[in-house]
Amino acid sequence: MGEKIEILLVEDNPADVFLYRHFFPEAPKGYRFTVCSDGEEASQYIQKEHNYRERATPRLVILDLNIPKKNGKELLKEIRRLPEFEKVPVLMVSGSNNPQDKRECLEFGANRFVMKPSSLDGMQLLSGIVNEFLFQTPK
């Protein structure tokens, strides 16, 4: 153990960021979030530009569908064009359950599309999904 689990979180709502940090604490499992609050910053992150030249490859990307400057779908396509991210799972989250959004995101290479939870039970489910991506041995 001891190694940090790097997660890229693309989310502009501080209250949501707080929730992730709250339910995925550093101890004991070692989750470490890098938060990008808009599409351009996230783009710099995945392209290793500016502040992100030294970053390591994340273990998971949690990507909000509605973010400023560049939307989640565009960013998703950008991620899937990079060989570095070939094996990195992308979890798309959205405030609404629009079937068209879901279909498109899965088509563009997201591994999962979920609605943002609005209850503690929902948060439990999301934790389960995140941990499944992080700790399941690849088949």
Next chain:
Amino acid sequence: MPKPIHVRVLAVDDHPANLLALENVFRGSDLEIVKASSGSEALARLLEMEFACVLLDVKIPDIDGFELARIIRGDALTKHLPIIFVSGQKRDEGDIFRGYELGAVDYLTKPLDPVILRSKTNVFADLYRKEVARRNAVEELSKARDELETRVKERTAELSAQAEELARSNTELAQFAFISSHDLREPLRMISMYVQILSAEHANEINEEGKKCLGYVLEGATRMAKLIDGLLNYSRISAQDETAYRVDCNQVVAKVIETFRPEIEKLKGEIVVGPLPVAFAPEIQLYQLFQNLIENALKFRGDKPPHIEIRSDEHDCEYEFTVSDTGIGINPNYSTKIFEIFQRLHSREEYPGTGIGLSVCKKIVETNGGKIWVVSQLGQGATFHFTFPKRKINNG
């Protein structure tokens, strides 16, 4: 009032005295005698105006009377013009026959009897008046028909513009409802999440009254989430983006009942389903419709175990469905009101709900070309009726 028809008679004679005499015969009548002293002058007048008949002297200079008759008969404009030959000569059988052969309607010889001439001419004047009146009537009629056609076209264009406008504003409204409910959901989610975190993780720091307050916050947020979901659902029902399929209602109802099975068993209730037809409507909408009606029947069951019957009846162009229960019933005064959105008849403590369910039913039924109504008395159960056309309605 139709205006009087002016009647002209063409008199052709090379002797001015004869023409004058003719004119005198018709003095005082409403006929206008137009005089011509030669064949060519007569032809010129014929081109200029229309006549009821021609009084034609057989012997005129330039063109002979018979020749002129032939010309008149040969022209499309004048071929039906009645010709009365007037001859100064002694009756000559040959000339008379020749005249009739050329289409003369009569052959008079001088001296002319004014009474006979007047009455013969008047016959043609009357015919002419009738013909002109008929022509005018036909013209009027065709004008009226054209006008009507134009007005129908204008009105149709107006109506279709209105329908287009209505469809556009409906779409806009649905979009507005969708977007606003979507955006309303976000802050609500935050409220719910953080109240739950506060209650779960900071319980020690909050006193009893504080916990009660948090409970109300959560209750309000949960209720609002339901309202938003209901609104979103309501705004999504539309005819345009759903394709109507042939759906076996027996299967749909069986699926819905399956989801209520635990509740029905708990309440020791029963649902009887008669044979149902295949309907033309999107399956998801039919499912929602039966789901809402069955849910209502269970909710408003009263003290007895619920007994629900779902049946159908076939009419000429539509199927009529009924969902009856033995519950608390509805005051008939409210039988149309209950289909309005957000309309509730009971307090939330008695019967929780959003007041959207039946408005969704109404929208689904009407979107698919049917009608929905309820027959009920307070305390005597309720029967919801709705219809679906046998064929898919054409939405253009």
